Every structure is written in structure tokens, then in C-alpha cells.
Amino acid sequence: MSQLVPLPVVVPLLGAALTxxxxxxxRVQRTVSVVALGANLVxxxxxxxxxxxHGPVVTQVGGWPAPVGIVLVADQLAALMLVVSSAVTLCVLLYSIGQGRGETSESAPVSIYHPTYLVLTAGITNAFLAGDLFNLFVGFEILLAASFVLITLGGTEARIRTGSTYVVVGVLSSMIFLTAVGLVYAATGTLNLAQLASRLDALPPGVRLGLQLMLLLAFGVKAAVFPVSAWLPDSYPTAPAPVTAVFAGLLTKVGVYAIIRTETLLFPGGEVAGLLMVVAGLTMLVGVLGAVAQSDLKRLFSFTLVSHIGYMIFGVALSTTAALSGAIFYVVHHITIQTTLFLVAGLVEERAGSTDLRKLGGLARVAPLLAVLFFVPAMNLAGIPPFSGFLGKLGLLQAGVAVGGGLAWVLVVAGTVTSLLTLYxxxxxxxxxxxRAPQLATDEPVIRLPSLMVGATAALVVLGLTLTVAAGPLFRVTADAAADLRERTPYVRAVLPGGTP
Amino acid sequence: MTRSGAGPTLVLVLAVGVFAATGVMLLLERSLTRILLGVILLGNGVNLLILLAGRSGEAPLVDGVDGGRMSDPLSQAMVLTAIVITFGLTAFLAAVAYRSWYLTGDDEVQDDLEDRQVVQLAARNEVANRDLGGEGPGDDPEQVDPGPARRRLRRATEQ
Known part of the structure; x- marks a missing residue:
């Protein structure tokens, strides 16, 4: 079984080389990418x-045993993230292929799109599977480098303007992460996560807190947590629709995944729980207030993306099993829904010629199917029962109430307000x-949306609905994953079967 | 960190500080070229820091050097990886700066346009767009106006 673990990284990389x-x-290029991502999903x-x-699957790259060599670990959390990310990347790939075929599409597929997209996927899966901090850094760098290319695709003036902000922020956050990696190594003499778990416990509390804050800052920039989230709504909207969709769905969630991993495995004491709660509440409220003020569909969704990161951070801050389970469920839900909404925004742009709300109107009458595709995930995001957004928020808020205390209650209220404002x-x-009355940006006659684009979006909407229907079993998996995270021993024992050296 | 080998580490520590300080200073500029230089300096500072994290000493060759006096090869390997990554990112940033100069005539990072619009609206105390709870009955084509959509649209904009 352990031979399978490297495949999600290796297959997309090979596919990138081939494409x-x-x-x-x-035509062959498209087939190769679809096959590679399909294989990833399986x-x-x-x-x-x-x-x-059976518990975590571990592979030792190059055959070197654990604390010395690099390990790739697929525990339940990592494997769950892999499943969702593969499903989402596959759907977005199909969407972009559909967009390339459409007659009206202004962004004709560039030949480097497919290789870069596959490298991005490899970076994401590598970050999920990484068993040591430096490999996590490399995973981040792979996905960042690919995302730099994708966000400036075509090199138009708008994309260069917004892309330069994104590139500089991305590089800076990597520098902070790299500094943290160097300091962790200086303090402990290892970077293997399982070994770090015990060695960090032995450090003086001040040093430990410093390292923790440094790592949190690096991951916080990537996850777009409030004080360091301003780059996101400026840089995402100008990229091509499928690129924005996959960025919004996955890149911030890789940061959230890294926060969950470090907070549970490396720094489980909850020293910064108060700080994380404050930050989570501010992220929720500031993000959603930004969304209310926007008049462009893509920017509005970018702000809701920032806002809902707050829910996941809230779950991490509470760090009970129920809260972590809720946070993981929320990550899964949010990856799917946010990607869907950006794909719908792309469809709106294709159909109506703009995503500017001032120029749009009456799409429900003109394109009823599009309206349904928007309505379902939008209500899901706002947390209307019985959708998965409601279930995820309910799980988190229940966990907050169970923990109790002033700050947790404030967060519960903030979460409810955020949900209502998202609905607004x-x-x-x-x-x-x-x-409202029909009003389209283009005066051109009716454009037929490519069926592959609509099909891929519909598939993601259905996936979102499946999360609702299958919420019971999914919550069982996330609860199990959360219990493993809290316990720490399953992970450590799987990586270092001979005990911690 | 043990000081079994040669190498005055204080100089390295100072170098890390100077690199990081100048790098951050340049990163705060608006021109992409200066930011690029800042990234290079900061990157070098961080790389030196990682080198400092490992033990200094003699060349880490398996034969000939006593294990206790060897420098730490792992941090050197990491620095090598980090240098390659920084190099790649720097090259990309240089390309972005060039493209920006090519398209706009300078390489300054500009404010976001939508942000500025939102700020202007807020200064005039206006909402982002017309959202007054739908149209009155006269505006709703479903209820009143059976005319062709295009003409209705034009009339609406003329009013």
C-alpha cells in the first residue's frame, strides 16, 4: 500500500513533463492531463x-528510514484533503478544457497552461503528504511557482498589476516560512514532524512560542487570515476563471491544512488559542463586511472566501475533537463550494460579458440553468439548512458552545452574524x-455556453450536494481524523515504528 | 550550536541581521526593481540563517573527517535547495518587473482600481450599487411591459 503514497505527487509531475x-x-495534451488527475482521484x-x-500509510522516499530520510505520510486528514483536492482539480480542468473550446472565450488556452496546472496539483498534493517541515516548504514553493505563472497567464496589464502584488506577498511568506524552518532546525536539530512532536515539547516555553508564532504567521499569510489577508481580493479576480476557482478552493486551504497540522501535532498545548480566536473572529467579520461593499462578483466571492477561513481557524483555536472535526468538515465543504461559485462567476462572465453587478441583471430569466447553478452553492455557502454549509457551521458553533467561556461565546455570535451577512x-x-430586469453587458445575441463548462460546474454542485447527503459518514471520517490528530500517537507511531530516537 | 570547527559565527549573525534589515527596507518600496533587490537580500539573509542553524566544522566527507568535527551537511543541503528556489522566484519577479515596465512605462506597483472605487463611494456615503429591494411594479417586465427586451433596456437607461 505504501507504494501508492508518492503517486499523487509523481503522476502529475510526469504528466506535466509529458504535456x-x-x-x-x-488533444493529446488534454487527454494526458485528464488521465493524470483522474488517476490521482482513484x-x-x-x-x-x-x-x-488501518491507520496512516507511510512511505520512506529513497528507502532512508524515518528521522533521517524524507517521509510521505497519508493519514486520514491528508488522505481526505487529497480526495477533495483531486476531485476539484479534475472538475476545474474539465471546465478549462470546455472554456478553451468555446467560440467566444477571450482566453484561448496557452500551451503552458496544462503543464503548469499539473505542477500546481503536484505542489498541493506534496504539501498535504509532506512528513517533514522542509518538504512542506518545497510543496509550498512548487505550488507557489506554478500559481505565479497561472495568475499572470497571458501577461496583460491588469494581470501583471495584480500579479505583482501576489508574487511579492507569496515570496515574502515563503521567506518567513523558511526562516521559521531554519530556527526550528537550530532549536531542535530535526525537521521530521513526528520527531519534532516530542522534541518541541522539551524546549523552553518562550522558544516554543516564538517558533509557533513564526510558523503561524507564514501559514496565516498563505491562508489569508485577517491582518494578512488584504492581498487576496486584489489579486485573485483578474486571473482566468478556472485559475481563480482552483486558487480560491485549494491554495488558501493548503495554508489552513498546515495550520491544523502544526497546531495539533507540533504545538498541541493551545498557548495561542486566545490569539487564534480573536484573529478568527476578525477574519470572519472583516471579510464578510468587505463582501457586502463589493460590486464585482469575483471580488465579492474573494471576500467571502477570506471571511469563511475564519470558521476553520475558530475550529483550530478551540482544538477539541468536536471542533477539529467541524473544522476539517468545513475545509472539505468550503473547498468544493468556493470553487463552484468561482466557476459560476466564470460562466456568468462568459454568458453576460461581465461580472460587474452594475452591468448585470435578469440572468434568471435569460439563463435559468445558470441561475440554479448559482443559487444552490450560494445558499450552501450562506449556511441555509439542510446544506453542508449549515451542517459545518452548526458543528463548529456547537463545539464552541460546548467549550464555553467568554471568548468562545463571542466567536459563536460572530460566526452567526457572519453567516447572516453572507446570506445578505x-x-x-x-x-x-x-x-431584476434583464440587463446584459453585451448586446450580442445569445451565446451558448460550452456544455463541458456547464457540465463540470454542475458536477461540482452535485459534489456539494453529496457532501450534504453523505454528511453522516463524512463526519465519522472527520471525527476519526480529529481524534487521531488530538492523540498524536497514531501519526508518530506510523512514522517512527521503532519509537522516537 | 557547538563551536567545534572553524568559523567566527558572530560575523555571520551580523550579516544575517544586515541582510534582513536592508531587504525589508527595500521591500517597503513601491518600485518592483527595488522590491526585487529586497527579495534577493532578504533571501540571502535567510539562507545564511539556515546555514547558521547547523553546526560548523570541517567538510562533511565520509572518509577522513572525524564525525564529531564535521559540519552539519543537512543544513547545507537545505540551503542549496533554498538558493535554487530563491533564484527561480527572483527570475520570475524580474520578468514581472520587466513586463510591467514594458506595458505601463514604469514598474511601480499600483493601487487596486476596485479598491479606489469603493473608497470613493464610501467618501460620498453611497452604496456599492442600486439595490433598493427590486423594482417597482412599473419596472418589472413580467407584470407590465410586454415589449421586446432590448428596447425596454434602452428606455430604462435613458430615463
Whole structure:
């Protein structure tokens, strides 16, 4: 089984190399990427079932044993993230292929799109599977470098303007992360996460807190947590729709995943729980207030993206099993829903010629299917029962109430207010773009949306609904993963079977 | 960190500080070229820091050097990786700066346009866009106006 673990990293990388060579044959190129990501999904599903039944799957890269060599670890959390990310990347890839085929699309597929997209996937999976801090850094760098290329794709003036902010912020956060890696190594003499778990416990509390804050800052920038989130809404909206969608769904969640991993495995004491709660509450409120003020669909969704990161941080801050379980469920839900909404924004742009709310109107009458595709995930995001957004928020708020205390209650209230304001922002989009008198940015005759684009979006909407229907079993998996995270021993024992050296 | 080998580490510590300080200073500028230089300096500072994290000493060769006096090879390997990554990112940033200069005539990072619009609206105390709870009955085509959509749209904008 452990031979399967490197595949989610290796297959996309090989696919990237192949597609780079095959850039003259677009049809073959597309087939290779779809096959590679499809294979990823299958491998991820196998890994998740195995990790759920038998515990973490570990592979030692190059055959070097654990504390010296590099390990890739697929425990339940990592495997679950792999499954969701593979499903989402596959759908977005199909969407972008559909967009490339459409007659009206202004962004014709560039031949480097497929290789870069596959490298991005490899970076994401590598970050999920990494068993030591430096490998996590390398995973981040792979996905960052690929995302730099994707966000400036085509090199138009708008994309360079917003892309330069994104690139500088990305580079800076990597520098902070790298500094933290160096300091952790200086303090403990190891970077293997399982070994760090015990060695960090032995450090003086001040040093430990310093290292923790440094890592949190680095991951916080990547996850777009409030004081360091301003880069996101400025840089995401100008990229091509599928690129924005996959960034919004996955890149911030890789940061959240890293926060969950470090806070549970490396620094489980909860010293910064208060700080994390304050930050989580501010992220929720500031993000959603930003969303209310926006008049562009993509920017509005970027702000809701920032806002809902707060829920996950809230779950991490509470750090009970129920809260972590809720946070993991919320990550899964939010990856799916946020990606769907950005894909819908892309469809709106394709159909109506703009995502500017001032120029939109009456889409519900003109394109009823599009309206349904928007309405379902938007209500899901706002947390209307019975959708998965409601279930995830309910789980987190219940965990908050169970913990009790003043700050937790403030956060519960903030979470409820954020949910209501999200509903307000979503219904505002619905009223303006879909419900009012028809008003389209383009005077051109009706454009038929490519069926592959609509199909891929519909598939993601269905995936979001499946999360609702299958919430019971999914909550069982996330609760199990959360229990493992809290316990720490399953992970450490799987990586270092001979005991910690 | 033990000081079994040669190498005055205080100089390195000072170098890390100077690199980081100048790097951050340049990062705060608006011109991409200066930011690029800042990234390079900061990157070098961080790389030196990682080198400092390992033990200094003699060359880490398996034969000939006593294990106790060897320098730490792992931090050197990490620095090598980090240098390659910083190099790649720097090259990309240089390309972005060039492209920005090519398109706009200078390489300054500009404010976001939408941000500015939102600020202006807030200064005039206006809402982002018309959202007065839907249209009156006269505006709703479903209820009143059976005319063709295009003409209705134009009339609405003329009013």
C-alpha cells in the first residue's frame, strides 16, 4: 500500500513533463492531463479507505528510514484533503478544457497552461503528504511557482498589476516560512514532524512560542487570515476563471491544512488559542463586511472566501475533537463550494460579458440553468439548512458552545452574524444579477455556453450536494481524523515504528 | 550550536541581521526593481540563517573527517535547495518587473482600481450599487411591459 503514497505527487509531475512535450498536439495534451488527475482521484480514494480502516500509510522516499530520510505520510486528514483536492482539480480542468473550446472565450488556452496546472496539483498534493517541515516548504514553493505563472497567464496589464502584488506577498511568506524552518532546525536539530512532536515539547516555553508564532504567521499569510489577508481580493479576480476557482478552493486551504497540522501535532498545548480566536473572529467579520461593499462578483466571492477561513481557524483555536472535526468538515465543504461559485462567476462572465453587478441583471430569466447553478452553492455557502454549509457551521458553533467561556461565546455570535451577512451578500447578488430586469453587458445575441463548462460546474454542485447527503459518514471520517490528530500517537507511531530516537 | 570547527559565527549573525534589515527596507518600496533587490537580500539573509542553524566544522566527507568535527551537511543541503528556489522566484519577479515596465512605462506597483472605487463611494456615503429591494411594479417586465427586451433596456437607461 505504501507504494501508492508518492503517486499523487509523481503522476502529475510526469504528466506535466509529458504535456510540455506534447504542446503541439492539444488533444493529446488534454487527454494526458485528464488521465493524470483522474488517476490521482482513484489513488486518493484508495488511500483514504486504507487510512480510515488501518491507520496512516507511510512511505520512506529513497528507502532512508524515518528521522533521517524524507517521509510521505497519508493519514486520514491528508488522505481526505487529497480526495477533495483531486476531485476539484479534475472538475476545474474539465471546465478549462470546455472554456478553451468555446467560440467566444477571450482566453484561448496557452500551451503552458496544462503543464503548469499539473505542477500546481503536484505542489498541493506534496504539501498535504509532506512528513517533514522542509518538504512542506518545497510543496509550498512548487505550488507557489506554478500559481505565479497561472495568475499572470497571458501577461496583460491588469494581470501583471495584480500579479505583482501576489508574487511579492507569496515570496515574502515563503521567506518567513523558511526562516521559521531554519530556527526550528537550530532549536531542535530535526525537521521530521513526528520527531519534532516530542522534541518541541522539551524546549523552553518562550522558544516554543516564538517558533509557533513564526510558523503561524507564514501559514496565516498563505491562508489569508485577517491582518494578512488584504492581498487576496486584489489579486485573485483578474486571473482566468478556472485559475481563480482552483486558487480560491485549494491554495488558501493548503495554508489552513498546515495550520491544523502544526497546531495539533507540533504545538498541541493551545498557548495561542486566545490569539487564534480573536484573529478568527476578525477574519470572519472583516471579510464578510468587505463582501457586502463589493460590486464585482469575483471580488465579492474573494471576500467571502477570506471571511469563511475564519470558521476553520475558530475550529483550530478551540482544538477539541468536536471542533477539529467541524473544522476539517468545513475545509472539505468550503473547498468544493468556493470553487463552484468561482466557476459560476466564470460562466456568468462568459454568458453576460461581465461580472460587474452594475452591468448585470435578469440572468434568471435569460439563463435559468445558470441561475440554479448559482443559487444552490450560494445558499450552501450562506449556511441555509439542510446544506453542508449549515451542517459545518452548526458543528463548529456547537463545539464552541460546548467549550464555553467568554471568548468562545463571542466567536459563536460572530460566526452567526457572519453567516447572516453572507446570506445578505449572496441574496444581493441574486437580486441584482439574476432577479431584476434583464440587463446584459453585451448586446450580442445569445451565446451558448460550452456544455463541458456547464457540465463540470454542475458536477461540482452535485459534489456539494453529496457532501450534504453523505454528511453522516463524512463526519465519522472527520471525527476519526480529529481524534487521531488530538492523540498524536497514531501519526508518530506510523512514522517512527521503532519509537522516537 | 557547538563551536567545534572553524568559523567566527558572530560575523555571520551580523550579516544575517544586515541582510534582513536592508531587504525589508527595500521591500517597503513601491518600485518592483527595488522590491526585487529586497527579495534577493532578504533571501540571502535567510539562507545564511539556515546555514547558521547547523553546526560548523570541517567538510562533511565520509572518509577522513572525524564525525564529531564535521559540519552539519543537512543544513547545507537545505540551503542549496533554498538558493535554487530563491533564484527561480527572483527570475520570475524580474520578468514581472520587466513586463510591467514594458506595458505601463514604469514598474511601480499600483493601487487596486476596485479598491479606489469603493473608497470613493464610501467618501460620498453611497452604496456599492442600486439595490433598493427590486423594482417597482412599473419596472418589472413580467407584470407590465410586454415589449421586446432590448428596447425596454434602452428606455430604462435613458430615463
Amino acid at each position: 510540455l512535450l506534447l504542446d503541439r498536439w492539444p 489513488v486518493a480514494l484508495v488511500l483514504l479507505t486504507w487510512a480510515y480502516r 451578500a449572496a441574496s444581493r447578488v441574486w437580486n441584482i444579477a439574476f432577479w
